[in-house]
Amino acid sequence: MDGVRTLAEQLDGAESADTWFGYPAQKHAMHLFQACTLIGDSRAAYRAQDDGLA
Numbered sequence: 001m002d003g004v005r006t007l008a009e010q011l012d013g014a015e016s017a018d019t020w021f022g023y024p025a026q027k028h029a030m031h032l033f034q035a036c037t038l039i040g041d042s043r044a045a046y047r048a049q050d051d052g053l054a
Contacts, residue, residue: 001034022036026052 008028018024029052036045 001032005032 033049
């Protein structure tokens with residue numbers, strides 16, 4: 001998950017746009033929240049949820 005977080009932080013412009021082909025920070029936070037929930041890491045899940053809401 002750290003690798004994906006690093007890649008997502010490097011996206012900009014059209015890459016991070018909220019479109020079919022973009023991957024915006026809010027979408028990344030939602031995916032991270034789901035992954036952390038599935039592995040039982042509630043603290044990380046709540047952090048990801050807070051990031052998505054910000």
